[in-house]
Amino acid sequence: MKRSLLVLGITLLAAPARADITHRIQSSVSLSVDGAGSVATRIPSSMAVSGNNVTLDTTPALGAHTSGTALGYTPGAFSVTTAGDAFSYSESYIEGDSVPTVLSTTVTSGVVPALPIFGNTTTTSGGVAGNLAGTVATDGAITITAGGAGTQAVGQVIQELTIR
DSSP: OOOHHHHHHHHTTOOOOOOOOOEEEEEEEEEOOOEEEEEEEEEHHHHHHHHSEEEEOOOOOOOHHHHHHHHOOOOOOOEEETTTOOOOEEEEEOOOOOOOOOOOOOBBTTTTTTTOOOOOEEEEOOOOOOEEEEEOOTOOOOEOOOOOOTTTEEEEEEEEEEEE
């Protein structure tokens, strides 16, 4: 009886384990090159006049609006209403952008050779791929070659082992 229990105990200890094993390998390389861009906003012409104890003799005026030119400005003239009393007079003018004859740009090989220049212009330079490259070998080794300005390269290998 002791022998059969001993044999039964050894058999139970030597039984194969029942487990699920999952091994997952995920690899990737991401390469990107920034695009060029430009946003240009024309600044309008504006004028403001204010004062106390003054009389406008000639009203300030903006000029005519024609293609290829800015508006222009004619200042006003004033006189003091009550001589000897305090007075103030303020006149301001902002010359807006002229109306361009051409409102479009041309893109050649991803490059804009001439950008519009207005009162409010934001321009970003495009990236240069240069030698930008990336690979992941079958053994998981990552090789990344730097590119020029405005480029990004990211490589990763994820290995996951799950035992249940």
